[in-house]
Amino acid sequence: MSNLSYPVPANEEERLDSLDSYDILDTMPENDFDELTHLASEICQTSISAISLIDDKRQWFKSIVGLSSTQTPREQAFCAHTILKPGEIMVIPDARQDSRFASNPLVTGNPNIVFYAGVPLVNEDGFALGSLCVIDTMPKQLTPRQLKSLRILGKQVITQMELRRKLARLERSNQDLLETNSFIQKFASTAAHDIKNPLSSMLLTSQALQQRLGKAADEKSKGLLELNVTSVKRLLTLVDEMLEYSSKPSSLLTNQQSFELVALLKNVVNLIEVPYGMKINFPPLDHALMCSAVALEQIFLNLLTNAVRYNDKEQGVISVQFREDADHYYFKVVDNGMGIAEKNLEKIFYKEVTLNVIDRFNQKGTGLGLYTVKGLVEKLKGTIRAESQIGSGSTFSFSVKKNAGVDEEDDLL
Helix, strand or coil: CCCCCCCCCCHHHHHHHHHHHHCCCCCCCHHHHHHHHHHHHHHCCCEEEEEEECCCEEEEEEEEEECCCCCCHHHCCCCHHCCCCCCCCCEEEEECCCCCCCCHHHHHHCCCCCCEEEEEECCCCEEEEEEEEEEECCCCCHHHHHHHHHHHHHHHHHHHHHHHHHHHHHHHCCCCHHHHHEEEEEEEHHHHHHHHHHHHHHHHHHHHHHHHHHHHHHHHHHHHHHHHHHHHHHHHHHHHHHHHHCCCCCHHHCCEEEEEEEHHHHHHHCCCCCCCEEECCCCCCCCCEEEEEEHHHHHHHHHHHHHCCCCCCCCEEEEEEEEEECCEEEEEEEECCCCCHHHCCCCHHHCCCCCCCCCCCCCCCCHHHHHHHHHHHHHCCCCCCEEECCCEEEEEEEEECCCCCCCCCCCCC
């Protein structure tokens, strides 16, 4: 170990943090970097070239040609001086004649460095992380073309490092997403089983009560029981769909079927708490559709629930409109509710964005409903937008491509 001292950049702490973010120190050799060092050595006609990264104690070589070393102490590193001036190539024609390096063990002993040229590896944040350097054991000068080529190769080294960092981050994000998706699927499956058991009991109890009352029950009681049985059966169907979805997410959109729009809307409304005095209007004519009924049902469940929750009028009115052309179905959900400020019309579709508005049931939203709706619409190869005025209501318009589905491998979570 030499007693030489080495200079430290003014932003050293931030520079080291930036270097750490690449997770590149002490990694295995990689061909993309080795090719650049070989090219630098060929262009500059030197026996040694290296990609050197400077941490707090050493210079470590991600790639090196002409030497077997993997690192040297920082106080011996020529590159520790190169990073002091991020915008310049440092050229030492003869290190034996330079007071900074004449007594350096790398000059006085193996590998007997005489010539050195290093271009700083400056990342997108402006930090010099190390250098691409070329070295020889005899005095030398580089031509302007060689210097220009060395600078270009230095930029390529940084490009490879940035790409490597972004790929690593993407892999981590993908792994986190896979773990989250797995958890959600398991949670949905467990929740669906937990919900199905009491629903099944409710259905059996209601049906037994129907049989016991028989003809003796008044018409109102019969109607309430029938409504209860119908609602429970529908909820059980939804739970079964949830179980299928939790085991195979793509099934939400791949299950194409023909259905009547008004019948689907009536099923959705039966699942919503519609206050007295509020009216929901369906399209005047029924229409036969061919797409994912499950996905469309979820979209309308969210939109109609929001239209009910955020309607502050004594006589609330919600209307569903429909039209179609050769390729798409087009829907509108129009209400006369509270309305949404124009500046918020885009952000309401962002994940977990809430406007801190209290609904008619004295609750706040989670910010997941419209985000989910947008995701479903896009998977159905359509678009969605909102128009609104404070106090006058809102209109949500969305389209669905006819026979829209997704590939089996599509991930919807």
